[in-house]
Amino acid sequence: MSEIYRALADPTRRRILQLLREREMTAGEIASNFDLAKPTLSGHFAVLREAKLVSQEKSGTTITYRLNVSVLEEALMALMDGFRLGESREKKP
Amino acid sequence: MSEIYRALADPTRRRILQLLREREMTAGEIASNFDLAKPTLSGHFAVLREAKLVSQEKSGTTITYRLNVSVLEEALMALMDGFRLGESREKKP
DNA sequence: CGGCTATTTCGCCGATCACCGAAATAGGGC
């Protein structure tokens, strides 16, 4: 569960997730959106994969990344739940 | 805005925020909940303060920390918004 | 003032991180 916090902590990775919200993209396609070397992005993909926030599909030499919306959704819900937002601070109302 | 991600990225700081959800606490009181040295906790307080997630009130030699619920709430809402969770992925429905 | 308590500031250290270029892996086309 903690890998998700790690994944969300980096701005580049958050941006990647936002890009994938629009549509699935290949590794190179994603990389073209950044001013970073391919190996750097590849490392970010690995972190997102470990957090299960994205899944990959190989087709020939290209790898297409897809956002795992439900995992992201549940992670943010769990985060809100952890802070019990929306509930009262009182123990005995 | 990015200081908030940094603040939330560390488990100790998340735990501090959860403790402060219950009630405001002095620095020493918070520290007694962890197996960490006071200077370490003091550093965490500084990060939370920079993110404006907590505010402090000085009274004598003790400093009481209070959770800034609205900032945390808005930050998590902004996070959900950033990923547009709850909306469709389609541009033209 | 001197001592006690609460908290922070000040180096310092080891671990982790983001980043890169170069090399390795793998598939497709000729």
Added chain:
DNA sequence: GCCCTATTTCGGTGATCGGCGAAATAGCCG
């Protein structure tokens, strides 16, 4: 087989991070 493209793995580097003990700051009390 050989080249070209796509992507990852491999070392290495500089920056940031979380942790600590020691010292500094500040208020209270006798």
